[in-house]
Amino acid sequence: MTPFTGKNEALENKMIGDDIVFKIDGVDVRGRIGQTIMEAADDAGIHIPRLCDVEGLDPQGSCRVCTVKINGRTAASCTQPVADGINVENRTPEIQEYRRDLVRMLFHEGNHLCPACEASGRCELQALGTDFGILQPDKYPYLQPSRPVDASHHDVMLDTNRCIRCGRCIRASAHVDHKNVFGYVGRGINKQVGVNGTDLAHTNAAVTDKAMEIGICPVGCIIQKRVGFFAPIGARRFDKEPITGKK
């Protein structure tokens, strides 16, 4: 197998929009030049798990849950463009174990109290946790960090205990709302999503922003006030269908 170098001779003669064929887990998938692997997989009905990527926003490739192996090398499928003839490993036990560990670490890094969270049942982190069959919590220690809750805004509350720093709110606020309400602050384990002001009430955030929309925050960090528990148990997003889209 030739190592994937990012250069592809067959590709150089092609234009954006041209059809190409590559393989995901041995199955032929058609894509177009300019698409990412995840977009082509979505079009083909093949699910690749993801957290920091959501439809309608630019991909960022930071959570690495969508990691696949391309000709033997790992890459984030949400940012990696398709190329002719590449061989993508998606649902192999090795890749699934990487992803399971990434999701586990996210659970252990914050304070994720599913029973007390109003995003429970529509939380993508929780849905991935159950999809990966995470039962044993003793692989990593719980960090139990002290993180603030910002309830200053009239319509929106931020419970940063649940933040996984996926940056979806940052991209929605910057690229869709053109407000830059959110941004990363700090580095490494101390990296957090901060707001552009002393607290959320002192920014120009509004509940009608794309960034505050239900479904932009994959967990229960951005919570719209006076909407809580709008769907009863049994009728919530992931009660009806698992995150992989297949029952």
Place this chain on the structure above:
Amino acid sequence: MKKKIATVSLAGCFGCHMSLLDIDERILELLKLAEFERSPVNDIKKFRGRCDVGLVEGGCCNEENVHTLLSFRQNCDVLVGVGQCAVMGGLPVMRNAIMHSDEPLKDCLETAYLNSPYVYNPTNDIPNDPALPLILDKVYTCSEVVKMDYLIPGCPPTGDVLWQTLTALLGGNLAGLPKDIVKFD
């Protein structure tokens, strides 16, 4: 001979025990396979012999919880943590992280008994009777205290999950649970 099941609620709310009753009429089938030993179900408070399966609800927030959990480990062949509190501490574990203080336990007790706006406490005492088990510095999950053989998440795990867990364990082995019935809430 019938197998023996022991159950206990440590720092939990007895919700998982309520959920055990949600197996409904299957409890008759369960009692054909096994009988309850030390359990709140029959109010037996001490182990009288070895048990096959121990179900533990809740984590450890005081000294007594730790002693009870240790006695469960000593007396049960298979120890199963049931529910989010046993698995990761659940709601009681909020006291570990939420108190932004160097002395979280002191802050927690003072908030509960002295400083909250709706507290009526004319003597200004924090309960400290020798009969009360000593509260731990923080809430510990079951697997931080003893080796747990299985952990079943859920708040509570549904009757179906508990039924499948118990029948599999009484039958010899729990190979796993179907994804669509296991929930974290």
